Amino acid sequence: MAQAAETRKRGRTKEKSVDTGVVLKAYRSMLLIRRFEEKAGQLYGMGLIGGFCHLYIGQEAVVVGIQLALTDGDEVITSYRDHGHMLATGMEARGVMAELTGRSGGYSRGKGGSMHMFSKEQKFFGGHGIVGAQVSIGTGLAFSNWYRGSDRVSVTYFGEGASNQGQVFESFNLAALMKLPVVYVIENNKYGMGTSVERASASQDLSKNGAPWGIPGQQVDGMDVLAVKAAADEAVAHCRAGKGPYLLEVKTYRYRGHSMSDPAKYRTREEVQMMRTQNDCIENARRKLEALDVDEKAIKAIDDEVKRIIQDAADFAQSSPEPDAAELYTDVLLEG
Amino acid sequence: MATQILMPALSPTMTEGKLAKWLKGVGDEVKAGDVIAEIETDKATMEVEAVDEGKLARILIDEGTEGVAVNTPIAVLTVNGEDAGSAEPPPKAETPAEPKVAAQATDPAAVADQAAKGQRKEALEPAPAPEKDWGPTKPATVREALRDAMALEMRRDEDVFLLGEEVAQYQGAYKISQGLLEEFGPRRIIDTPITEHGFAGLATGAALNGLRPIVEFMTFNFAMQAMDQIINSAAKTLYMSGGQMGCPIVFRGPNGAASRVAAQHSQCYASWYAHVPGLKVVAPWSSADAKGLLRAAIRDPNPVVFLENEILYGQTFECPVDEDFILPIGRAKIERTGSHVTIVAFSIMVGVAMKAAEKLAEQGIEAEVINLRSLRPLDTATIVESVKKTSRLVTVEEGWPFAGIGAEVSMQIVEHAFDWLDAPPVRVHGVDVPLPYAANLEKLALPQPEWVVDAVKKIV
Numbered sequence: 153m154a155q156a157a158e159t160r161k162r163g164r165t166k167e168k169s170v171d172t173g174v175v176l177k178a179y180r181s182m183l184l185i186r187r188f189e190e191k192a193g194q195l196y197g198m199g200l201i202g203g204f205c206h207l208y209i210g211q212e213a214v215v216v217g218i219q220l221a222l223t224d225g226d227e228v229i230t231s232y233r234d235h236g237h238m239l240a241t242g243m244e245a246r247g248v249m250a251e252l253t254g255r256s257g258g259y260s261r262g263k264g265g266s267m268h269m270f271s272k273e274q275k276f277f278g279g280h281g282i283v284g285a286q287v288s289i290g291t292g293l294a295f296s297n298w299y300r301g302s303d304r305v306s307v308t309y310f311g312e313g314a315s316n317q318g319q320v321f322e323s324f325n326l327a328a329l330m331k332l333p334v335v336y337v338i339e340n341n342k343y344g345m346g347t348s349v350e351r352a353s354a355s356q357d358l359s360k361n362g363a364p365w366g367i368p369g370q371q372v373d374g375m376d377v378l379a380v381k382a383a384a385d386e387a388v389a390h391c392r393a394g395k396g397p398y399l400l401e402v403k404t405y406r407y408r409g410h411s412m413s414d415p416a417k418y419r420t421r422e423e424v425q426m427m428r429t430q431n432d433c434i435e436n437a438r439r440k441l442e443a444l445d446v447d448e449k450a451i452k453a454i455d456d457e458v459k460r461i462i463q464d465a466a467d468f469a470q471s472s473p474e475p476d477a478a479e480l481y482t483d484v485l486l487e488g
Numbered sequence: 489m490a491t492q493i494l495m496p497a498l499s500p501t502m503t504e505g506k507l508a509k510w511l512k513g514v515g516d517e518v519k520a521g522d523v524i525a526e527i528e529t530d531k532a533t534m535e536v537e538a539v540d541e542g543k544l545a546r547i548l549i550d551e552g553t554e555g556v557a558v559n560t561p562i563a564v565l566t567v568n569g570e571d572a573g574s575a576e577p578p579p580k581a582e583t584p585a586e587p588k589v590a591a592q593a594t595d596p597a598a599v600a601d602q603a604a605k606g607q608r609k610e611a612l613e614p615a616p617a618p619e620k621d622w623g624p625t626k627p628a629t630v631r632e633a634l635r636d637a638m639a640l641e642m643r644r645d646e647d648v649f650l651l652g653e654e655v656a657q658y659q660g661a662y663k664i665s666q667g668l669l670e671e672f673g674p675r676r677i678i679d680t681p682i683t684e685h686g687f688a689g690l691a692t693g694a695a696l697n698g699l700r701p702i703v704e705f706m707t708f709n710f711a712m713q714a715m716d717q718i719i720n721s722a723a724k725t726l727y728m729s730g731g732q733m734g735c736p737i738v739f740r741g742p743n744g745a746a747s748r749v750a751a752q753h754s755q756c757y758a759s760w761y762a763h764v765p766g767l768k769v770v771a772p773w774s775s776a777d778a779k780g781l782l783r784a785a786i787r788d789p790n791p792v793v794f795l796e797n798e799i800l801y802g803q804t805f806e807c808p809v810d811e812d813f814i815l816p817i818g819r820a821k822i823e824r825t826g827s828h829v830t831i832v833a834f835s836i837m838v839g840v841a842m843k844a845a846e847k848l849a850e851q852g853i854e855a856e857v858i859n860l861r862s863l864r865p866l867d868t869a870t871i872v873e874s875v876k877k878t879s880r881l882v883t884v885e886e887g888w889p890f891a892g893i894g895a896e897v898s899m900q901i902v903e904h905a906f907d908w909l910d911a912p913p914v915r916v917h918g919v920d921v922p923l924p925y926a927a928n929l930e931k932l933a934l935p936q937p938e939w940v941v942d943a944v945k946k947i948v
Binding site: 190191199202203259263264269271278279282291293295322407412486488 | 494495496497498499500502520521523531532533534535536537539558559649675680681683685686687688689690691692693694695696697698699716717720721725726727728729730731732733734765766768787788789790817
């Protein structure tokens with residue numbers, strides 16, 4: 153707590169300059185994810201991306217806000233709605249997009265696809281297609297930090313749908329029992345596929361899900377990237393201080409369907425439009441930048457840069473060759 | 489630059505749809521993410537969202553049009569300030585309407601060619617060199633051998649640790665971890681709550697992050713709770729990550745029937761795990777097997793399922809005393825040589841096969857007994873070489889016959905030594921029922937040496 157308080161104090165003294173830099177960084181990161189996902193949706197529409205493709209549009213402030221609270225070496229793991237997390241951890245857009253198109257230039261050389269991508273270098277541990285499985289694995293990442301006596305923190309993301317899985321509660325118990333440095337982030341986008349959280353969870357305040365094990369939690373406005381960062385700062389400081397796990401329930405919203413093939417009949421278009429027009433995380437950040445008197449040219453420069461990165465990623469994802477047929481048999485086992 | 493908006497595919501299987509409704513009209517400003525049209529397929533109605541900003545310059549497909557093929561241009565978008573008129577004639581699509589990948593994937597010749605190039609070499613590797621002579625031995629129980637293997641590897645590598653139910657303070661439910669807590673402390677010998685799914689996932693995460701966990705399941709019956717983590721996470725991540733993320737982990741514990749514990753506690757999982765690419769599966773019989781193979785499993789960079797047997801824990805065998813003693817995974821051992829029939833067994837059934845071989849010898853039949861030791865990879869070469877000598881195969885396993893290890897071994901012989909067989913292979917196996925509790929029924933359900941003798945005599 154002392155550490156968090158001090159961080160807040162430091163933040164206040166140089167508030168304007170610090171905030172501007174952070175907001176610019178957040179804006180760029182969120183926009184990159186938004187544009188990436190829009191492009192992925194387009195490539196999917198053209199038949200260049202196959203299978204399941206779960207877009208993160210609307211939820212960008214969650215991963216970007218959390219990432220702002222992390223330092224190099226902290227581990228990140230999430231579910232199958234993972235493109236945003238990869239970009240936020242610093243993985244390159246071209247490698248992610250090329251994995252979506254199933255090409256050799258992809259992070260998994262075309263063998264994982266949208267739901268299964270990893271980067272050892274960026275400490276991104278996937279990309280998991282089994283709902284909830286990443287929660288106990290993420291607890292294990294925290295265990296390895298505990299075992300090695302390092303101050304690294306594992307950030308383990310899952311949806312409000314996954315929050316009902318048995319192994320999530322098993323993980324809460326283990327993490328609390330062993331005081332493991334794991335920040336559990338429930339990205340509550342209100343719908344587990346087509347089932348609303350009201351129809352799936354007996355309790356609506358998911359930030360209390362760790363309470364039986366004494367895991368502190370808080371609800372966060374996931375459309376405000378700075379609010380997410382502030383909550384994450386607190387959670388990460390708690391973990392780094394050796395106080396055990398922390399739970400954040402981040403209230404967010406996905407604009408698109410559960411996956412590309414979701415007709416979204418479980419919610420009205422008005423609901424989606426209202427979320428988009430009144431409380432979009434990127435628009436919120438843009439307004440904040442304007443309020444901070446950031447030059448419009450600087451914002452435009454970010455927009456242009458992001459556009460170039462995404463176009464380059466899309467080009468690369470189409471020009472990178474398919475994996476060689478011999479790749480079928482590689483990476484099953486390591487030589488021992 | 490003007491861009492074409494194409495009819496999108498909104499599911500993996502969609503090829504065409506109806507352009508049900510335009511929600512934007514010609515001249516409307518469009519922002520990325522705006523819903524511009526609705527399309528209908530036989531399954532659902534879906535929305536088309538704009539990817540680029542601009543002005544809707546032309547609508548190329550009227551609303552209400554049925555059967556619009558995916559990737560057909562449906563509208564033209566011009567960027568702000570550009571004259572809508574400049575979009576005529578229809579501009580070049582931003583990306584080719586015929587995606588390259590689709591063309592490649594659907595060309596049967598190209599697919600066949602790729603498949604041929606990727607075809608794995610099916611030729612058998614030569615049978616392995618004879619096992620190294622490890623010198624002097626002394627008697628040890630399987631229990632001691634397993635404990636010693638873990639202790640030796642933990643002294644050797646700080647990243648190795650043991651976790652599971654009752655492994656620390658209780659000294660192991662079957663006393664396999666006796667003394668380890670005293671030597672290595674609670675950081676490396678970790679008692680877990682009864683939470684197989686959770687701790688198997690936790691250990692898998694630790695392994696993905698570079699540690700070397702040994703997960704003890706009190707029995708493999710309980711590992712079914714953790715099956716998803718073992719298979720979907722531990723076994724597949726290396727492949728799904730394009731080779732980036734290995735998972736050096738050992739899942740070990742007693743497998744198969746114990747004694748009078750009935751159906752839920754008596755099941756052989758050998759064929760379940762052996763089915764899975766990305767796993768290695770080991771099933772030791774003797775103390776030497778247990779010690780040498782467990783050391784190899786702990787050092788292996790891949791997930792290894794290590795199937796022990798509760799009844800064997802207390803049995804004593806000669807075991808090499810050499811500090812460096814280790815056995816390679818993937819190599820079978822010929823426990824007894826013979827020329828009339830090859831008997832293939834693993835785990836506790838090796839003992840059954842050895843007893844049967846003694847009885848057969850009394851009747852003038854010399855059986856060669858192969859202890860598989862590893863089930864995946866399977867040492868097919870050693871079995872094939874033996875069958876080429878004996879021309880007869882009997883497999884013995886405690887598990888059920890259907891899709892079992894015996895079925896797989898028999899098929900390997902059919903593929904690689906069919907012409908040498910003088911009789912069809914015979915399987916000896918546990919009876920195809922959940923294991924009963926009653927002493928007499930239990931005995932009737934599990935393979936006995938006499939069953940093996942009878943099976944051999946059918947074909948010799």
